[in-house]
Amino acid sequence: MAYWLFKSEPATWSWDQQVAAGETGTFWNGVRNHLAKKNLMAMQVGERGFFYHSNEGKAVVGVVEVIRPYYPDHTDETGRFGMVDVRAVEAMRIPVSLDAIKAEAALKDMVLVNNSRLSVQPVSADEWALVRAMGGMSGA
């Protein structure tokens, strides 16, 4: 079971909109980077990821679940990229800010810290557990 992190600018697609999309979720389109594509292709239904607000907010605000595996992104005219579907699972009790993540020595290797421009990132099990704890969430 792998963990992920999805980055979105709230002005483009916010956590509130993801929550409003409900159980049926939405497609996560717009990825145009090969490393991000590789991550999308590796995702299995049922795996979870953090929902991160970039630019404005700069914090992990919620958890989403992958509900449909990789399929072609109809908004990509080149046909090279695809997407998955995700649904909102739970909101962080406390948003975990980028500052808080950077201040945590155990998270210094997070992709978010080292390659902040990558829009879909892998998260290790340890990082997942720690960020959840920082967000006031119990369990896995």
Next chain:
DNA sequence: GCCAACGTTGGC
């Protein structure tokens, strides 16, 4: 609003 980092494009 600036700028560094990075990916992509296109000329050779």
Next chain:
DNA sequence: GCCAACGTTGGC
């Protein structure tokens, strides 16, 4: 196939 130029992203 190399590499310089350019565009985009996202933190500051």
